[in-house]
Structures are given as C-alpha cells and as structure tokens.
Amino acid sequence: MYNITVFIFSSLKHLVETLLTISPTFQTLHYYLVKHPRVHNFEWHQGQTFGSSITFLTLTILLYLTLTFLLSRRHTSTVPVPPSLLRLLTAAHNTFLLSLSATMALGCTLTILTTLPDVHNLICFPVGTVPKGPLFFWAHVFYLSKIYEYVDTLLIILSSSASRRLSFLHVYHHATVVVMCYISLHTAQSMYPGILVTNSVVHVVMYLYYLMCSLGKRPTWKKLVTDCQIVQFYSSFGIMALIFYYHFTGDGCSGIWGWCFDSVFIASLLFLFLDFHTKTYMKSKNEVNGNGNGVVDDGGSGKAAKQA
Numbered sequence: 001m002y003n004i005t006v007f008i009f010s011s012l013k014h015l016v017e018t019l020l021t022i023s024p025t026f027q028t029l030h031y032y033l034v035k036h037p038r039v040h041n042f043e044w045h046q047g048q049t050f051g052s053s054i055t056f057l058t059l060t061i062l063l064y065l066t067l068t069f070l071l072s073r074r075h076t077s078t079v080p081v082p083p084s085l086l087r088l089l090t091a092a093h094n095t096f097l098l099s100l101s102a103t104m105a106l107g108c109t110l111t112i113l114t115t116l117p118d119v120h121n122l123i124c125f126p127v128g129t130v131p132k133g134p135l136f137f138w139a140h141v142f143y144l145s146k147i148y149e150y151v152d153t154l155l156i157i158l159s160s161s162a163s164r165r166l167s168f169l170h171v172y173h174h175a176t177v178v179v180m181c182y183i184s185l186h187t188a189q190s191m192y193p194g195i196l197v198t199n200s201v202v203h204v205v206m207y208l209y210y211l212m213c214s215l216g217k218r219p220t221w222k223k224l225v226t227d228c229q230i231v232q233f234y235s236s237f238g239i240m241a242l243i244f245y246y247h248f249t250g251d252g253c254s255g256i257w258g259w260c261f262d263s264v265f266i267a268s269l270l271f272l273f274l275d276f277h278t279k280t281y282m283k284s285k286n287e288v289n290g291n292g293n294g295v296v297d298d299g300g301s302g303k304a305a306k307q308a
C-alpha cells in the first residue's frame with residue numbers, strides 16, 4: 001500500500017514539474033496559488049494572524065451556538081425571507097463554496113507536489129515544524145472557510161425544512177470542525193494538508209449537490225455524496241494510523257496533540273454519518289420494499305411522493 005502511495009506521489013510530482021516547464025497557463029496558476037508573496041510568505045502567529053487567538057475561536061463558536069439556538073426557537077412558521085430570494089442567496093452561497101473548495105484543493109495539491117520532496121514529508125512533518133509557507137496559507141484559508149460555512153446553518157434555519165435538517169450532526173460538525181482546524185494549524189499537524197485536500201474535494205461534490213437542490217434540480221445521487229463523506233472518514237483513519245506508526249517508530253511527527261483531537265473527532269463523525277446513512281437510505285429502501293404503501297424511493301431526500 002505504501003509503495004503504491006509513493007508511486008502515485010512521484011508520478012504526480014513528475015507530471016506537475018513537466019507541466020510547469022511547458023505550460024504558461026500552469027505557470028500562472030502555480031504563481032498565484034503557491035509562489036505569490038502573500039501565499040509563500042504566510043506565517044501563523046498566535047494572537048497576530050487573523051483568527052489566531054483563543055478568544056476569537058471561543059467567541060466565534062459561542063456566538064454560533066447561541067444564535068443557532070435562539071434563531072431555531074423562533075415561534076413562527078413563516079420564513080422572514082421570500083422563498084425566491086432565499087433560493088437565490090442559497091445558490092450564490094453554494095457557488096461560492098464550491099469554487100472556494102475547488103481552489104483550496106488545487107492550491108494545496110500544487111503546493112504539496114511542488115514543495116515537498118517525498119510522500120514521507122507529507123505524512124510526517126518533522127517535530128518542531130513551524131506553521132508558515134504556502135501549505136499553512138491554505139490551512140488558514142481552510143480554517144476561515146469553516147467559519148464561513150456557518151451560513152449553511154442560517155440557510156437551514158430560514159428554510160421550510162429546518163425541523164428535519166437542523167440536526168445534532170450538522171451543528172456538532174460545524175461547531176467542532178473549526179476547533180479541529182485551529183488545533184491542526186497551531187500545532188503544524190502532520191498530514192493536515194492531505195486531510196484538507198480530501199475534504200475540499202468531497203465538498204466540491206457536496207456543494208454541487210446543494211447548488212442543484214437550491215436551483216430546484218434535486219440530484220438522484222444524494223447517497224453518493226454521503227458515501228464519499230464516509231469514505232473520507234475511513235481514509236482519514238488510514239492516514240492517522242500512518243502518522244501514529246511514524247511517530248513511534250521514527251524521530252516523531254509534528255502535531256501529535258492535534259492528531260489526538262482529530263482521531264476522536266473523526267471517529268465521532270464516522271459514527272454519526274453511519275447512523276445518518278442507515279436512517280436516510282435504509283428507510284427509503286424499506287419504504288419502497290414495504291407493504292405496498294406506494295412510496296417512491298427519493299434517494300433519501302425526504303420528499304418521496306405518493307404514487308397515484
């Protein structure tokens with residue numbers, strides 16, 4: 001397995017290096033995503049970099065939880081925003097997050113392939129690594145994007161399906177993922193860029209799904225989105241196991257405290273997503289195979305229509 005990973009990494013690295021010598025478009029992309037002074041010279045300094053203080057982190061999460069709690073308890077069934085405007089705002093929000101996720105995935109992948117000598121350096125940063133340079137620039141953007149994703153919760157609260165979709169999973173994920181990003185960034189956690197790329201790719205698929213929903217075209221591949229998310233959590237465990245191995249058999253890896261937090265968080269998400277999967281998709285299947293009540297499988301959207 002390790003040999004395959006090394007082979008894929010070196011092949012991709014070779015491909016990127018070749019493209020950089022022959023394609024001016026690729027060179028421009030590389031400049032803006034890796035070499036630009038703001039990206040290249042990025043440094044994370046606790047208390048100085050935007051969003052880097054513990055106070056900022058604590059207040060952000062407390063504000064999110066308080067507003068979510070207060071707004072979700074509104075005693076009114078009417079939504080304060082006209083549905084057409086809400087659909088427009090949701091579509092704009094999803095387009096933005098789709099583009100941002102794609103940019104983060106591309107920027108971080110290019111950085112990994114052009115700045116790290118081999119795959120071992122990606123899995124295990126040396127102890128004492130300082131969070132600076134393009135890898136941590138993208139880690140910082142990723143952290144701030146998780147705060148911006150709080151808008152998802154607002155859109156759910158404003159929607160007519162809030163009672164179904166404002167779940168413990170959603171609020172727990174949105175509140176805790178920001179802590180994970182903060183700790184991983186602050187402790188220069190090994191393999192964090194790998195997790196960033198995986199999650200951003202999955203979010204491209206997820207926000208495309210949400211975008212199509214907000215445009216009134218509910219995709220039939222909802223289950224695929226959940227499956228991608230679950231595969232992502234399993235693969236994160238594989239990565240975590242590798243870091244654990246290198247940490248205790250070599251000179252140690254950077255950010256082992258971040259590793260501990262991530263392990264517990266990813267395990268809890270895996271548990272919640274497996275539960276979501278069972279409840280959403282098994283229920284749809286049972287309804288179709290059930291005792292002839294005529295409910296059509298809707299891919300878990302909760303909008304199954306009764307057959308005439």
Ligand SMILES: CC(C)(COP(=O)(O)OP(=O)(O)OC[C@H]1O[C@@H](n2cnc3c(N)ncnc32)[C@H](O)[C@@H]1OP(=O)(O)O)[C@@H](O)C(=O)NCCC(=O)NCCSC(=O)CC(=O)O
Binds near residue numbers: 155161170302
């Ligand atoms: C397919 C999923 C992505 C979403 O499943 P759900 O059952 O929650 O959602 P759904 O099928 O009802 O979604 C369609 C509804 O979402 C609305 N919608 C559109 N854009 C949205 C947005 N940006 N945020 C929240 N809701 C949005 C649509 O208008 C539509 O509303 P209407 O129905 O009214 O027309 C699933 O895999 C999942 O993640 N479920 C967990 C719930 C969750 O919040 N996930 C996202 C954060 S967790 C995460 O992000 C993990 C990770 O890192 O991968």
